[in-house]
Amino acid sequence: MKLNEQRLELLRTYGQEHLIKFWDELNEKQQCNLQRQIEEIDFTLLQRLIDQRDRKVKSGTGVDRAKLAQSPTQLVRLPQNDAERVERENAKRAGLELLKTGKVGAILVAGGQGSRLGFDHPKGMYPIGPVSQRTLFQILSEQLLARSQQARVAIPYFVMTSEETHLPTTIFFREHDYFGLGEENVYFFQQASLPAIDGSSSAILLSEKGRISTSPDGHGGTLQALQKHGMFEVMKERGVEHLFYHQVDNPTAIVCDPVLLGLHEKYESDFTTKVVAKARPEEKMGVLVSIDCNTEVIEYSELSSEDAYRKDAAGNDVFWAGNTATHVFRRSFVERLLTEDFSLPFHIAHKKIAHVDSEGTLIEPESPNGNKFEQFIFDALPHTKVALVVEGDRDREFNPVKNAEGSDSPETSRAAMQRIASEWIQFAGGNVEDGVKVEISPLYALDDIDLKSRQIEGQSFSEDSILNM
Numbered sequence: 001m002k003l004n005e006q007r008l009e010l011l012r013t014y015g016q017e018h019l020i021k022f023w024d025e026l027n028e029k030q031q032c033n034l035q036r037q038i039e040e041i042d043f044t045l046l047q048r049l050i051d052q053r054d055r056k057v058k059s060g061t062g063v064d065r066a067k068l069a070q071s072p073t074q075l076v077r078l079p080q081n082d083a084e085r086v087e088r089e090n091a092k093r094a095g096l097e098l099l100k101t102g103k104v105g106a107i108l109v110a111g112g113q114g115s116r117l118g119f120d121h122p123k124g125m126y127p128i129g130p131v132s133q134r135t136l137f138q139i140l141s142e143q144l145l146a147r148s149q150q151a152r153v154a155i156p157y158f159v160m161t162s163e164e165t166h167l168p169t170t171i172f173f174r175e176h177d178y179f180g181l182g183e184e185n186v187y188f189f190q191q192a193s194l195p196a197i198d199g200s201s202s203a204i205l206l207s208e209k210g211r212i213s214t215s216p217d218g219h220g221g222t223l224q225a226l227q228k229h230g231m232f233e234v235m236k237e238r239g240v241e242h243l244f245y246h247q248v249d250n251p252t253a254i255v256c257d258p259v260l261l262g263l264h265e266k267y268e269s270d271f272t273t274k275v276v277a278k279a280r281p282e283e284k285m286g287v288l289v290s291i292d293c294n295t296e297v298i299e300y301s302e303l304s305s306e307d308a309y310r311k312d313a314a315g316n317d318v319f320w321a322g323n324t325a326t327h328v329f330r331r332s333f334v335e336r337l338l339t340e341d342f343s344l345p346f347h348i349a350h351k352k353i354a355h356v357d358s359e360g361t362l363i364e365p366e367s368p369n370g371n372k373f374e375q376f377i378f379d380a381l382p383h384t385k386v387a388l389v390v391e392g393d394r395d396r397e398f399n400p401v402k403n404a405e406g407s408d409s410p411e412t413s414r415a416a417m418q419r420i421a422s423e424w425i426q427f428a429g430g431n432v433e434d435g436v437k438v439e440i441s442p443l444y445a446l447d448d449i450d451l452k453s454r455q456i457e458g459q460s461f462s463e464d465s466i467l468n469m
């Protein structure tokens with residue numbers, strides 16, 4: 001078979017003819033696949049991104065946003081006194097009421113490549129339960145199910161996948177009977193991918209002789225992907241007006257957190273985001289800040305070590321508010337953005353990308369050799385009329401699985417789950433003996449107060465156990 005003439009012309013125009021260098025060595029199926037990949041490339045967009053990269057290399061990183069930043073101003077911190085504790089309690093009640101109206105949906109972003117973890121399947125399939133080995137998908141889905149039961153309403157789950165994760169994720173949910181959520185309440189939508197580019201030229205990289213190296217377009221791709229796959233229509237039909245957004249890598253995130261939802265509603269916010277205090281100024285974590293009255297995120301790579309330690313006039317750290325990537329959006333805000341023909345900016349990542357060279361040899365680089373382009377969801381923040389930052393309890397709510405070992409690894413996340421379970425049991429009047437692991441299914445208890453109603457007072461756990469329904 002021959003490559004479609006129009007596409008050939010495009011490859012010539014954009015200097016990408018090397019993509020079909022091995023065409024004659026491919027079988028028909030491989031040729032079809034490569035042709036399809038070529039057809040999917042938005043060459044105009046790609047060229048714009050390459051130009052943007054080259055301009056940046058010439059002129060440096062541009063405006064130093066860190067210098068203009070101050071701590072977030074639209075902020076609700078963890079309660080320090082009775083009045084603030086009452087505000088949280090009221091917010092929690094209001095959030096639960098909002099959930100009961102059926103106006104809340106949940107978005108799970110699960111399209112990432114999880115390259116740091118180095119797990120051979122979508123990250124959501126990682127067995128994280130300290131006793132049960134339940135997967136991240138199961139723990140998060142069970143939380144959503146428990147929340148639905150608490151609110152007595154089915155909360156739809158919008159699960160974003162990518163080219164790589166779509167099939168295994170949908171099969172996994174089906175095989176596990178949608179973790180009890182009901183097939184009719186789980187909507188999968190696939191984000192777009194972009195080709196990877198050689199770091200020192202404009203050449204698109206081939207991962208195999210007949211395959212273009214691509215990567216998902218970042219969690220910011222959620223917005224366009226929701227639109228492309230008709231998810232806003234589904235939301236409208238189901239009466240969903242607010243979207244709780246969370247990542248697949250944090251098993252201790254409070255899914256559809258009533259406090260966050262309640263505050264979001266109270267402040268009439270378009271985009272509410274949960275932060276936690278950074279462990280130390282130089283911790284590699286994006287931070288929420290205020291710049292010219294806008295709420296924005298500054299990535300850790302944008303902060304010099306001097307900036308990271310900057311204090312405000314009152315002597316407090318400016319860059320303390322670590323981004324947990326747990327958000328609530330107003331649906332109408334996202335739809336407004338998209339009808340304005342809006343696109344989030346693309347960020348350029350410099351990564352090690354395996355590829356075949358011009359001789360057809362597979363190269364596994366030892367240092368970054370190529371570029372990937374990604375959009376970040378938090379770049380929507382400056383476009384809000386009202387944005388709100390809410391502080392959460394780091395130990396309780398933020399224990400992600402990012403790396404294979406060390407910080408933010410399965411080991412630290414499991415340890416946190418065990419610690420939380422022991423604390424809840426103690427609060428409920430029970431006891432966990434030293435060295436014993438207890439795992440609490442979200443269906444058994446969603447929090448310490450919930451657990452108290454389970455009558456475990458006086459119980460002592462002397463062997464590994466799972467509290468399950």
Ligand code: UTP
Binds near residue numbers: 113216221
């Ligand atoms: P990370 O930024 O931690 O990336 O994603 P990652 O791909 O999971 O892991 P690394 O960087 O390759 O090691 C944070 C969250 O955003 C989702 C991920 O699935 C995770 O839930 N995500 C990220 C997407 O859904 N799509 C993307 O393109 C990128």
